[in-house]
Amino acid sequence: xxxxxxxxxxxxxxxxxxxxxxxxxxxxxxxxxxxxxxxxxxxxxxxxxxxxxxxxxxxxxxxxxxxxxxxxxxxxxxxxxxxxxxxxxxxxxxxxxxxxxxxxxxxxxxxxxxxxxxxxxxxxxxxxxxxxxxxxxxxxxxxxxxxxxxxxxxxxxxxxxxxxxxxxxxxxxxxxxxxxxxxxxxxxxxxxxxxxxxxxxxxxxxxxxxxxxxxxxxxxxxxxxxxxxxxxxxxxxxxxxxxxxxxxxxxxxxxxxxxxxxxxxxxxxxxxxxxxxxxxxxxxxxxxxxxxxxxxxxxxxxxxxxxxxxxxxxxxxxxxxxxxxxxxxxxxxxxxxxxxxxxxxxxxxxxxxxxxxxxxxxxxxxxxxxxxxxxxxxxxxxxxxxxxxxxxxxxxxxxxxxxxxxxxxxxxxxxxxxxxxxxxxxxxxxxxxxxxxxxxxx
Numbered sequence: 166x167x168x169x170x171x172x173x174x175x176x177x178x179x180x181x182x183x184x185x186x187x188x189x190x191x192x193x194x195x196x197x198x199x200x201x202x203x204x205x206x207x208x209x210x211x212x213x214x215x216x217x218x219x220x221x222x223x224x225x226x227x228x229x230x231x232x233x234x235x236x237x238x239x240x241x242x243x244x245x246x247x248x249x250x251x252x253x254x255x256x257x258x259x260x261x262x263x264x265x266x267x268x269x270x271x272x273x274x275x276x277x278x279x280x281x282x283x284x285x286x287x288x289x290x291x292x293x294x295x296x297x298x299x300x301x302x303x304x305x306x307x308x309x310x311x312x313x314x315x316x317x318x319x320x321x322x323x324x325x326x327x328x329x330x331x332x333x334x335x336x337x338x339x340x341x342x343x344x345x346x347x348x349x350x351x352x353x354x355x356x357x358x359x360x361x362x363x364x365x366x367x368x369x370x371x372x373x374x375x376x377x378x379x380x381x382x383x384x385x386x387x388x389x390x391x392x393x394x395x396x397x398x399x400x401x402x403x404x405x406x407x408x409x410x411x412x413x414x415x416x417x418x419x420x421x422x423x424x425x426x427x428x429x430x431x432x433x434x435x436x437x438x439x440x441x442x443x444x445x446x447x448x449x450x451x452x453x454x455x456x457x458x459x460x461x462x463x464x465x466x467x468x469x470x471x472x473x474x475x476x477x478x479x480x481x482x483x484x485x486x487x488x489x490x491x492x493x494x495x496x497x498x499x500x501x502x503x504x505x506x507x508x509x510x511x512x513x514x515x516x517x518x519x520x521x522x523x524x525x526x527x528x529x530x531x532x533x534x535x536x537x538x539x540x541x542x543x544x545x546x547x548x549x550x551x552x553x554x555x556x557x558x559x560x561x562x563x564x565x566x567x568x569x570x571x572x573x574x575x576x577x578x579x580x581x582x583x584x585x586x587x588x589x590x591x592x593x594x595x596x597x598x599x600x601x602x603x604x605x606x607x
Contacts, residue, residue: 193267196282197321199302200390201229203279206237206272214268219300222286223258226268229279231255236274242267258285281389289314289375289386299373301329303388308336311380315373318345318388322368326420326454326484328391331362333375336383343386347371349455354415356384363416367455394422397485399432399503407500412446412487414494420454421485421499428506428529429478434485436463437470439496446495447488450475452562454484459562477506477527479562479589512590514541517604522547522554522594530590532605539582542606545592547574549599557591560584564591574599 193213196202204212218224226241228234234254241250244265250256254270270278283304288297296315299305307314320329335341335356343362344353350364350371375384398406412419423432436448448463448471463471473485489495512518512530520528535541545556556576559566569576574597582588592603 201392206278210272212270217265220286222284224261224284225258227281227283233276236276238271240269289316301390306385308383309381313376318371320366326365330389332387334385339382340378342376344374359415394420396422397501412489412495419487423483425480428509430504430506432475432503434473434501437498442495444489444491444493444495449486519602521600523598527593532588535582537584543578545576545603547601549574552597552599553595555593
């Protein structure tokens with residue numbers, strides 16, 4: 166009753182505004198500091214984002230296109246819902262405490278929204294043994310530098326490979342050498358040759374060094390993130406699935422995402438370089454950018470394109486990795502098409518499932534929520550004595566962690582689950598056909 170009385174005392178417009186904010190917060194997209202955010206917008210559209218700021222400092226929303234930014238208004242709210250900024254997207258830096266904030270963008274005209282959130286946070290030290298810290302989104306400037314500066318850059322693991330872009334500018338007439346080292350990364354560049362060093366990561370700490378060629382030199386360094394990889398679609402018309410891409414001259418890698426919600430008998434990815442391409446490209450399909458279990462490499466086709474055919478793929482996330490080696494800007498097109506397989510079926514512990522295998526066919530099952538340490542016996546039985554069936558079990562592609570491929574239709578796999586999660590069961594017919602029963606028992 167008291168709550169109702171208090172609410173009734175508020176102006177209707179304020180109630181509506183608070184209700185809109187609550188709904189926007191629920192639908193907000195999580196973004197990282199320094200991440201490139203982009204969105205097509207129509208007049209009146211409102212986009213909400215949630216961001217965590219790791220340290221107290223001065224922060225700003227930095228548009229990628231100042232002209233387009235004039236068509237957007239920005240609002241920033243703290244974790245208590247209090248407004249800390251309302252105004253145009255093009256803004257001066259404001260002082261904010263560490264914590265979670267909601268950013269709302271309102272389109273005043275049809276346009277393309279693109280921005281970063283940056284902060285004057287973190288630092289660099291003059292000690293290689295005691296480097297300071299930089300974060301995604303850090304903007305660091307220093308004048309009159311006469312010795313090398315050091316920092317550790319921590320990139321969070323967000324579940325997908327993301328591109329880190331280290332932008333550095335120097336004072337007029339100055340030269341700096343930038344180097345960055347970490348897992349699978351070793352990059353070196355001179356400000357005389359480039360303003361950007363780029364690399365992909367699935368998260369980790371990276372050692373960064375900025376070294377001046379001469380005393381009393383100036384530099385600015387900004388840590389950007391490119392955001393989630395562009396997704397390759399498998400369905401629809403080819404013109405809707407075709408992606409036009411360019412590998413920049415200061416990049417050696419570009420990564421795209423394929424998401425599978427069910428089993429596919431095959432996925433084929435095709436890369437076609439532009440007619441005037443001067444650089445040789447390579448392509449692979451992987452389940453992880455670093456330390457993965459699954460790799461398929463492309464093969465050159467007669468028409469000059471590259472094609473990678475995966476064969477059967479389980480549900481999950483896969484990545485197309487394009488590499489160049491010559492430091493030359495190269496344009497190309499990329500597309501993917503898939504052949505759906507038989508829908509994956511659920512298999513419950515201690516409950517038998519029946520089906521039929523035709524010669525050469527494959528059927529997949531999934532065992533969900535298996536706890537680490539569980540003893541599991543999986544048995545495939547059939548009366549089709551003239552047939553030869555195989556049984557494979559695993560947690561990831563390829564399913565070769567546990568296998569039974571004896572001659573005949575009956576197979577068995579015994580395992581102790583090494584980790585929590587979903588386990589996949591593959592039944593296949595090497596020859597012959599027939600009915601079967603499969604059961605997973607603790």
